[in-house]
Amino acid sequence: MGCCESKNNLESQLSSKTIFEIIRRKNLKVLQKLISSNEFNIKKQHYISMLDNETAKYSTISINALAYALMIGDVNIFITLHKLGCSLLAMENNLKEQGVSILDVLCIKGHSSILSYYLPLFLADLGSSSPRHLEKLPNATLDTEFNPFPEQNYTPIQLATIFEYIQVVTVISEFTKNLIKSPEYFDLDYKETITGLSCPLLAVKYGNFAMVKYLHCNYNCDFHAVDENGLNAVEIAVNEVKSRPHRPYLKIICFLIDIVGVKVDNVLDKIMYKNDDPKLQEYFKMKAKKGKEDRVQREDEKEGTFEYITLPLNVDSIISVATEVKKISGASISEFLN
Numbered sequence: 001m002g003c004c005e006s007k008n009n010l011e012s013q014l015s016s017k018t019i020f021e022i023i024r025r026k027n028l029k030v031l032q033k034l035i036s037s038n039e040f041n042i043k044k045q046h047y048i049s050m051l052d053n054e055t056a057k058y059s060t061i062s063i064n065a066l067a068y069a070l071m072i073g074d075v076n077i078f079i080t081l082h083k084l085g086c087s088l089l090a091m092e093n094n095l096k097e098q099g100v101s102i103l104d105v106l107c108i109k110g111h112s113s114i115l116s117y118y119l120p121l122f123l124a125d126l127g128s129s130s131p132r133h134l135e136k137l138p139n140a141t142l143d144t145e146f147n148p149f150p151e152q153n154y155t156p157i158q159l160a161t162i163f164e165y166i167q168v169v170t171v172i173s174e175f176t177k178n179l180i181k182s183p184e185y186f187d188l189d190y191k192e193t194i195t196g197l198s199c200p201l202l203a204v205k206y207g208n209f210a211m212v213k214y215l216h217c218n219y220n221c222d223f224h225a226v227d228e229n230g231l232n233a234v235e236i237a238v239n240e241v242k243s244r245p246h247r248p249y250l251k252i253i254c255f256l257i258d259i260v261g262v263k264v265d266n267v268l269d270k271i272m273y274k275n276d277d278p279k280l281q282e283y284f285k286m287k288a289k290k291g292k293e294d295r296v297q298r299e300d301e302k303e304g305t306f307e308y309i310t311l312p313l314n315v316d317s318i319i320s321v322a323t324e325v326k327k328i329s330g331a332s333i334s335e336f337l338n
Contacts, residue, residue, distance in 0.1 A: 014040060014047060016065075020056040023065060026074045035084055044085070051081065052090040060143040061098045066091040070105065075113035088121060099139025100146045103185075107160035108148065112167040119175050153193050154202075155185035161199040161215075164208050169199070173219060188215065189222045196228030204233045204256070205240055207247025216260055223260045234264050238275050250279055257287065265291055 013034060022031050034040060040047055055062040058071050066086045069078040082088065095102055103122070106115045142150075148159075160168035169188075176182040184190045188199040200221040203211035215221040223233045231239070233256050237249045256262040264271060264287070272284045 016050050016054040016056070019051065019065060020068060023068050023074070023077055024072065026072065026077065028074075028076050028080065031077060031080065035080075048085045052087050055094070059145055060141065061095075061100060061146070064091060064094050067094055070102065070111070070114055070118075071109075073109060073111040073114065075111070075117060078114050079117055082117075088118075099142045101156070103156040104159060105146060107156040107165065107168050108146070108163055110160070110163060110165040110168055112165065112171050115168060115171050119171065123175065123179070152195060155187075155190060155192070157186055157188065158190075158192060158197075158199055158202055161202045161208075161211060162206055164206075164211060166211060166214055169211075169214070188219055189225070191225070191227075194228070196226070198222065198225055201225060201227055201233055201236060204237050204252055207237075207240060207244050207249055207252065209248045209251050209255070212252055212255060216255075223256060223262055232262055232264070232267070233260075234262050235267060235271060238271050238280070241275060241277055241280065250277075250283065253280065254283065 014037075019031070019034070022034070035047075051065040053064065055064050056068060058068060063071065064086075066078065066081050066088070069081055070091070092102055095105075102118070103115075105111075106118070139147075144150075149162075154162070157169060157172050160172070172186050173188065176186045191198050197205065198221070200212070200215050200223045203215055204223070212223075216223060226232050227236060234253055237253050237256070240247070241249045257264060268284060268288055268291070272281065272288070275281065275284070
């Protein structure tokens with residue numbers, strides 16, 4: 001009697017409802033105990049199929065066991081379920097049918113540990129005869145948790161940039177840097193099709209100074225690019241000051257101009273007119289004054305290079321004069337004669 005009760009109790013613990021609750025609570029030890037039991041291993045394929053096909057509610061979507069571990073960011077449970085035999089393809093299809101991209105989720109939520117495990121498998125599959133893709137079915141009712149920018153087509157690495165996950169950007173960049181041809185959705189300088197914003201420009205737009213420095217110093221990203229409206233990085237930053245007043249746009253602008261070398265001479269007047277922040281105004285006035293002084297200095301230096309020489313009337317003496325000119329200007333004799 002006791003043996004039968006124990007068996008029935010174990011079978012109830014192996015129900016999908018119980019396993020989903022174990023995953024939700026991130027109880028790895030209990031999960032490991034269940035999947036190592038004789039009852040589980042006798043019907044292992046049955047239970048794996050159950051985990052792949054049965055779903056539980058998460059936010060506004062219904063997801064299988066592997067997807068649930070991914071959503072809550074538990075890398076140990078995710079790896080345990082995958083090594084047990086749960087299908088990545090079943091997880092991907094489960095999410096794709098509801099308009100959710102796995103890579104998008106990992107980058108939005110910042111689950112870098114799961115990404116480190118999943119990305120090599122994803123990249124290895126790109127070269128197979130039937131590779132998995134990023135496409136997802138449209139879902140107008142999808143919660144912003146999974147699709148925070150429905151009007152744009154941001155790539156996974158662009159989403160990681162917006163949400164300030166440097167570790168996620170690092171994982172993607174390091175895994176893809178040695179690929180013969182890296183997918184464009186992993187390219188830091190790839191421009192989103194509607195806004196024309198790349199990762200460096202997005203870091204500027206959202207006022208993430210740490211990300212701006214990181215992308216410049218580690219990956220030499222193109223901060224000289226312009227967006228769809230022709231605005232450069234400094235103009236983008238100036239436009240965002242009022243929208244995000246607590247973000248360090250002054251530090252970003254100083255870094256872009258003084259360290260990265262983004263040119264603003266042609267737009268300085270327009271920038272000063274648009275902006276009314278006292279500190280920014282002071283900085284731009286200083287740059288305008290410095291620019292004017294530099295131009296005057298260059299003009300003075302240019303005028304100082306000329307020396308007036310009275311040319312001799314006979315051609316034979318031109319050679320000696322040309323020699324003197326070469327000493328002054330660096331021009332060759334042949335250039336002088338021509």
